[in-house]
Amino acid sequence: xxxxxxxxxxxxxxxxxxxxxxxxxxxxxxxxxxxxxxxxxxxxxxxxxxxxxxxxxxxxxxxxxxxxxxxxxxxxxxxxxxxxxxxxxxxxxxxxxxxxxxxxxxxxxxxxxxxxxxxxxxxxxxxxxxxxxxxxxxxxxxxxxxxxxxxxxxxxxxxxxxxxxxxxxxxxxxxxxxxxxxxxxxxxxxxxxxxxxxxxxxxxxxxxxxxx
Amino acid sequence: xxxxxxxxxxxxxxxxxxxxxxxxxxxxxxxxxxxxxxxxxxxxxxxxxxxxxxxxxxxxxxxxxxxxxxxxxxxxxxxxxxxxxxxxxxxxxxxxxxxxxxxxxxxxxxxxxxxxxxxxxxxxxxxxxxxxxxxxxxxxxxxxxxxxxxxxxxxxxxxxxxxxxxxxxxxxxxxxxxxxxxxxxxxxxxxxxxxxxxxxxxxxxxxxxxxxxxxxxxxxxxxxxxxxxxxxxxxxxxxxxxxxxxxxxxxxxxxxxxxxxxxxxxxxxxxxxxxxxxxxxxxxxxxxxxxxxxxxxxxxxxxxxxxxxxxxxxxxxxxxxxxxxxxxxxxxxxxxxxxxx
Numbered sequence: 262x263x264x265x266x267x268x269x270x271x272x273x274x275x276x277x278x279x280x281x282x283x284x285x286x287x288x289x290x291x292x293x294x295x296x297x298x299x300x301x302x303x304x305x306x307x308x309x310x311x312x313x314x315x316x317x318x319x320x321x322x323x324x325x326x327x328x329x330x331x332x333x334x335x336x337x338x339x340x341x342x343x344x345x346x347x348x349x350x351x352x353x354x355x356x357x358x359x360x361x362x363x364x365x366x367x368x369x370x371x372x373x374x375x376x377x378x379x380x381x382x383x384x385x386x387x388x389x390x391x392x393x394x395x396x397x398x399x400x401x402x403x404x405x406x407x408x409x410x411x412x413x414x415x416x417x418x419x420x421x422x423x424x425x426x427x428x429x430x431x432x433x434x435x436x437x438x439x440x441x442x443x444x445x446x447x448x449x450x451x452x453x454x455x456x457x458x459x460x461x462x463x464x465x466x467x468x469x470x471x472x473x
Numbered sequence: 474x475x476x477x478x479x480x481x482x483x484x485x486x487x488x489x490x491x492x493x494x495x496x497x498x499x500x501x502x503x504x505x506x507x508x509x510x511x512x513x514x515x516x517x518x519x520x521x522x523x524x525x526x527x528x529x530x531x532x533x534x535x536x537x538x539x540x541x542x543x544x545x546x547x548x549x550x551x552x553x554x555x556x557x558x559x560x561x562x563x564x565x566x567x568x569x570x571x572x573x574x575x576x577x578x579x580x581x582x583x584x585x586x587x588x589x590x591x592x593x594x595x596x597x598x599x600x601x602x603x604x605x606x607x608x609x610x611x612x613x614x615x616x617x618x619x620x621x622x623x624x625x626x627x628x629x630x631x632x633x634x635x636x637x638x639x640x641x642x643x644x645x646x647x648x649x650x651x652x653x654x655x656x657x658x659x660x661x662x663x664x665x666x667x668x669x670x671x672x673x674x675x676x677x678x679x680x681x682x683x684x685x686x687x688x689x690x691x692x693x694x695x696x697x698x699x700x701x702x703x704x705x706x707x708x709x710x711x712x713x714x715x716x717x718x719x720x721x722x723x724x725x726x727x728x729x730x731x732x733x734x735x736x737x738x739x740x741x742x743x744x745x746x747x748x749x750x751x752x753x754x755x756x757x758x759x760x761x762x763x764x765x766x767x768x769x770x771x772x773x774x775x776x777x778x779x780x781x782x783x784x785x786x787x788x789x790x791x792x793x794x795x796x797x798x799x800x801x802x803x804x805x806x807x808x809x810x811x812x813x814x
Contacts, residue, residue: 293543319546320725323628323732377550378733411539441532448535 289447289456290411290464292321296403297415299422300470306427307391308399308470312370313354316415317380325380340373340382352386353412355462356401363399364389394430394472404465406458408447413437413466421468430472437464534572541569545726545742553733558741566726566742570606570749573722574757579801580605580715581757583646583794587711588761590790591653592769592783593704598762601712602754608716609723610747612638614740616719617727622736628728635719636805642718643802649710650795656707657791661784668781714798722746
């Protein structure tokens with residue numbers, strides 16, 4: 262009898278555990294962006310800048326442009342707002358080099374358009390001081406800080422390009438490996454909640470560029 | 474023992490509500506950064522201490538759901554401009570529905586709280602779960618297709634409409650909670666009077682009943698007692714409170730389908746989702762009803778105080794639903810238009 266009692270009690274408890282917290286379909290992340298990065302090397306073999314391309318998911322695109330048929334002017338307004346807001350957050354990219362963080366200039370060659378009914382924006386971030394990849398590895402992460410939007414390098418096409426790089430240069434992409442408790446925490450966050458500004462980075466990919 | 478079990482479960486439940494009661498909206502990408510309450514490191518530590526098994530399960534559901542959202546979007550994209558039934562999309566939607574319902578959610582919380590704390594027959598619980606799941610699909614269909622397809626609303630405005638439907642559902646939930654609380658309080662008051670009466674060993678008013686020896690003059694509720702008009706009102710209230718809130722996955726699929734001009738694929742997918750949800754919810758309703766009847770059957774034989782306990786549990790359930798409704802309603806008003814622009 263006692264064993265059965267605990268069995269039943271456990272069953273009921275387990276059942277309620279399944280119900281705890283907020284709605285899972287509301288869990289973070291709510292949208293995603295496919296990221297493409299082109300690292301541009303100058304003739305001296307230094308990295309002079311990175312051209313980033315963001316491809317928004319279909320649903321986010323529809324919500325932002327109303328019906329994915331926005332005019333050029335409306336799109337330009339969206340681009341301006343995105344760049345102005347992300348400027349306070351390093352344009353969602355962190356680049357480590359020689360034990361410090363690389364300094365970035367203001368975006369140039371900015372562009373917005375629709376690709377297959379999805380919003381696509383592109384901008385180039387120049388390095389204030391060109392980075393020498395032979396001195397140390399270049400390690401970068403791309404993340405929307407609150408993890409409301411998930412940003413991963415695109416699966417299709419070459420998502421990372423080392424343009425005009427010396428032949429000895431390679432890159433390595435490490436998939437995000439958040440621990441279970443962190444995932445549970447993100448999953449518990451509703452659409453109106455935030456886990457703070459350092460959540461996104463913990464779900465980001467780590468890319469290392471090395472020139473030997 | 475049973476009582477302590479139920480109590481422990483309720484405490485866990487309350488704890489979970491408090492634990493997740495954090496409101497703070499933000500969307501850096503497009504501005505509208507609205508911080509209502511700063512999240513603190515303590516919550517973070519609390520999350521880390523959570524049970525490992527629960528974390529694993531949540532992680533699994535979370536990652537699956539994420540994959541599903543992407544896969545559903547991809548399927549819809551592929552169906553653009555194609556004829557015939559998208560069986561892959563339908564199958565995926567059923568699975569999404571099953572999984573969606575297996576994850577934590579307000580609908581399941583409401584139904585389980587109701588079934589655990591209120592007397593109800595098994596088939597009623599199953600009917601409630603099924604109709605709530607199907608109603609959810611119909612709500613999403615009417616909301617999105619009605620507004621976007623017929624009234625010419627913009628997708629973003631539909632999200633606002635969906636938010637209002639959600640608020641109606643939360644309000645209804647609070648009302649049902651209040652109703653159950655009031656009813657349980659009345660029953661409780663009646664039981665207390667009767668118990669006092671019985672301890673005085675007066676049995677005059679029981680002339681019409683037949684009692685076995687030592688049963689303490691307590692009987693389990695008959696089907697007729699359970700199936701009162703009152704409880705039917707409450708059940709309809711619970712079903713509406715769950716069903717009027719469109720599921721976000723369904724809204725996503727329907728808005729995309731409306732924009733991509735594949736509304737039939739979207740409708741089919743959402744009905745498939747509802748079907749999948751119903752499957753899981755019925756299992757849940759079965760477990761909740763059984764758990765309650767196991768607990769009540771044993772306690773009823775052992776303790777003459779069962780009516781009091783049942784009344785107390787009923788009142789607690791009502792109070793929980795009331796609090797849940799009010800809390801969710803409050804949280805929904807803290808929400809700013811997420812898309813910023």
